[in-house]
Amino acid sequence: MLSGTELALAGLAAAAAGMVNALAGGGTLISFPALVALGVPEVVANITNTVALCPGYLGGALAQKKDLAGQRKRLLMLIPAGIIGGLVGGILLLYISAQVFHILVPFLILLAAALLAVQDRVRDWIRRHTGHDGTEGRGCRNAALPVGLAAVYGGYFGPGLSVINLAVLGLFLDDTLTRLNALKQCISLATNVAAAVFFLFSGLVIWPLAIIMAAGALIGGAIGGHVAGRIDPGRLRWTIVAIGTVVGLYYLIRLFM
Template identity: 55%
Template sequence: MLNLSNYIIIALASLSAGAVNSIAGGGTLITFPVLTALGIPAVAANITNTVALCPGYLGGSLSQGKDLLNQKKRLWLYIPAAIVGGLLGGILLQVTPEVLFRELVPYLILLATALLVFQPIVRSYLTRRTKTTGAQPGSDIWGVVPVGIAAIYGGYFGAGLSIIVLAVLGITVDDSLTQLNALKQTIALITNLTAGLFFLFSGMVVWPVALVMAVGSLLGGALGGKLAGHVQPNVLRWIVVVIGLIVATLYFIR
């Protein structure tokens, strides 16, 4: 049974995660370990985390809406892939036994941490690629299957999903980084929203925790937006990377 001090810790963690997500990404590496440390079972913690952080993805998508106006054809291709992938990932999570998922958690955290490490390399590559190609739209159909596979991961765990999707789009779709980033944000939103809606009927969402986290992440996102000009994203990202490595190590020890 969670007490007041536990909810204060959850609120602070989600506030931090919202700020981190808006500046560098990787907020799940803060909130998920906090939930499990407070005694919430790993699968329920992951489900609650997914539901709670959906509003943050919505805010990010709305802020880049103007860059989606000329991408309607792509949205018709990738939104169904995100829906199917997010649903499959959610189903896969729900049927995963608690013991098995706890064994997978440190590896999933290490994967998310590695994605954060390679995030600037991915962005640098995509920036060079779009400049070299002149950012002329290519054949979008090639990205559907990889996006769907990324969405399965997103529905299952989610940490680092945006980095995976951006990398997939950068390799398969020929367009500017600004356009791809907006498309990535929408795909991540749809993936998490699909998984979140599926989880609503799972009976495993810890609703008091989810509500506190939703408010905290929204406030944190707004705070992160104001601090973005004063905080070095690389410094913040490496802090989260160190946290991820420590948390993964603790899970391995346990």
């Protein structure tokens, strides 16, 4: 049982994650290690974190609603792929040995940090290869399988999913970055909600923790939206990359000690 102080610290970590997600992405690299540091088992921490941060994804999707105009067919085709992949990832998390997840954690964190580090390059690549009128595009069906595979990763762990989705959409769809980003937000939301709904019945969600963290993530997201113009997202992103790298290396060293 976590103490009041520990619950408060988890709420602050979730608030920081919500703010970072609103500004640069990669907030889970703060909240997940924070839960583990508080003594929450890694699988339980991952599940509780996924459930707790869902409201933040919803807020991000609603904020970009206007950029989804004309993308109904894409949503109908790609969101099911995100849902199915999220469920598969959630199933893998629950039914693969916790020891396997323990071994994978440092590599997953380092992968997430690396994805966050190349986010700008991914966006630059997309800008060079897109910028057209937002028609449905013939690549939508081709994008379904890669989106589904990315969703499996998202349901299993989560950090870095948005970067993977944006890269996949930029590769297969011919559209502006803004509209692809809105589409990515909805797919990521669907993936995380699918995994979270599955986790609701796992008996592994620490509900007091999840509720406090959900409130913290909402507050942090709101703060991030208000200060977005005052903080350099690039510097913040590299700060989170550095934190993720240090945390990942710490877990990696601990794994072999």
